[in-house]
Amino acid sequence: MAPDDGLTEAQGKSPFYEWTWRLLVTNRSVGSPSTINIMLTFPNPSSFDVSRLTKRIGELQQLWPLLSATIADQRTTKPKFRYSYSSWTADQILSSKTYEANPNNLIAERDTVYEMALRQFQVKVSYDSDPLWGITLFRASSNPENQRLYVALTLDHIIIDGRGAVKLAKALVATEISHLEKEDIELYDKAGIGEGADELPPYSVIAATIFRMVLVPRLPDVVKRWLGYVPPWPQKISQATIDSPWKSSIVDVSASLTLKLKGVGKKHGVATLNPTFHTAWVLAIWAVFIDGKSDEAVRDCSVKDLRDVSKGDPYCMAGHPTIYMWSTGRLTDQSRFWDLAQAYSNVSTDPQAALDGWNMMKMVNMMKNGPTNPEECKYRAPDSDALPAGDKRAYTLAEEEALKKINSLSPFQGMSGTWSNLSYLGLPEGATDMIFGVSGNATGTAFNTCLVGHEGGARIQNAYSDGAAMAEDGVKRAESIFLDILQSIAGEEEKDWTVGDLVKKNL
Structure with missing residues (x-):
């Protein structure tokens, strides 16, 4: 059952030096x-083997022991994985819920269930007593045997990334997993730390980063423009994220349109779908929330999984990430869609960009995270019911800074959004649909967009703080423009679209 075996340094229970994990804690x-959250759709309950799933929950914990872990010393400057000699039982991982079937609108039904699945994992009493993952079976409240079954796998980001989560979902529902190898816990300690993440980046990188991110934004506007600085959206928001509950929205791109877009992109020198989708979404954001202004840019990042199992990286747990950062620069009506897509494609495949992102992660890791006096914390915290043991206070400098951000009207610090792309992965065994997405995050960026493709087309999930940088009606409008842009470029394959033509056509 849940870990009670304590923590020993001999087993390599190392602190989380790697920045992503520290931020997630x-x-x-x-x-x-x-x-x-990865949610799979099955035609009906009889099409899914629950007894095999129950057995598989234990089998996979024996293969991948990070699934049995909790977090010790959460509110200290050195949190640690606490590994268990035993596994969580199926009763601790697997649960069942009902939903109201909507046969006249199956997309709305699916989206409602997905929202339920994504939110139920948001409240946790303690990292150190509850599983960091769960599976929920959603059956219709009436006539369930003839309605769809939804299987939702929800995981704390601390133990896995999106690509790994899909691998885990596939393993949970697969008929056979004998080809999967057992992994030692030391492997996860190495992956969780990020080898070399605690080293200093080159001094040239430190100086350039401080100049670009700290000094330039504080210079007079005339000097900033002379240096080519374009302020990223949003510099200011209408209300603090702490007062803006997060929402989730899903957009479907049909299989036929997805296939056509892949061919269109290749005609314009864009080899994969990701840059096409990304550029269309950025233009939709620009049209709705920046209102076509040319004095702001959309600057976003993508956390990319560089794991290589052949070099000893974990198969699906933890991860080996770097970040890619990209900016539209100063957009105008005359900016060209395919130039933007090619620029994003070049950055997202450039080894130097990957190294730049890795050095940026090292820079973030240099930030001090010493202890604070919880009684002196002056920043308002969210509802205490959502916090560990109901404690609202900040115990570290990082926690204090996070509370400051979510109470601020300029919380995003030069980053507009996060774009997470899993590309085309194929449906897990027996599933007819799959969605990949994340919860909203008040300490994160204005938008967090997740993309996965499979036989049913592409599924895009947006998470955002409603009422801060983005409001629900605006998001729906942006999603509509996004789909219209895709239809436009697919309909006129050879056309060298300008931003103005695409946006004006679809407003």
């Missing part, structure tokens, strides 16, 4: 947990 500590 902080998010949970201040009531803004980051969770990943």
Whole structure:
């Protein structure tokens, strides 16, 4: 059962030096947990083997022991994985819920269930007593045997990334997993730390980063423009994220349109679908929330999984990430869609960009995370029911900074959004649909967009703080423009579209 075996340094229970994990612990500590959800659709309950799933829950924990872990010393400067000699029982991982079937609108039905699945994992009493993952079976409340079954796998981001979560989902429902190898816990300690993440980046990188991110934004506007600086959206928001509950929205791109877009992109020198989707979404954001202004840019990042199992990286747990950062620069009506898509494609495949992102992660890791006096914390925290043990106070400098951000009207610090792309992965065994997404995060960016493709087309999930940088009606409008842009470029394959033509055509 749940870990009671304690923690020993001899087993390599190392602190989380790697920046993503430290930030994720902080998010949970201040009531803004980051969770990943993979939801699979099956035609009906009889099409899914629950007894095999129950057995598989234990089997996979024996293969991948990070699934049995909790977090010790959460509110200290050195949180640690606590590994268990035993596994969580199926009763601790697997649960069942009902939903109201909507046969006249199956997309709305699916989206409602997905929202339920993503939210139920948001409240946790303690990292150190509950599983960091769960599976929920959603059956229709009436006539369930003739309605769809939804299987939702929800995981704390601390133990896995999106690509790994899909691998785990496939393993949970597969008929056979004998080809999967057992992994030692030391492997996860190495992956969780990020080898070399605690080293200093080159001094040239430190100086350039401080100049670009700290000094330039504080210079007079005339000097900033002379240096080519374009302020990223949003510099200011209408209300603090702490007062803006997060929402989730899903957009479907049909299989036929997805296939056509892949061919259109290749005609314009864009080899994969990801840059096409990304550029269309950025233009939709620009049209709705920046209102076509040319004095702001959309600057976003993508956390990319560089794991290589052949070099000893974990198969699906933990991860080996770097970040890619990209900016539209100063957009105008005359900017060209395919130029933007090619620029994003070049950045997302450039080894130097991957190295730049890795050095940026090292820079973030240099930030001090010493202890604070919880009684002196002056920043308002979210509802205490959502925090560990109901404690609202900040115990570290990182927690204090996170609370400051979510109470601020300029919380995003030069980053507009996060774009997470899993590309085309194929449906897990027996499933007819799959969605990948994340919970909203008050300490994160204005938008967090997740993309996965499979036989049914592409599924895009947006998470955002409603009422801060983005409001629900605006998001729906942006999603409509996004789909219209895709239809436009697919309909006129050879056309060298300008931003103005695409946006004006679809407003």
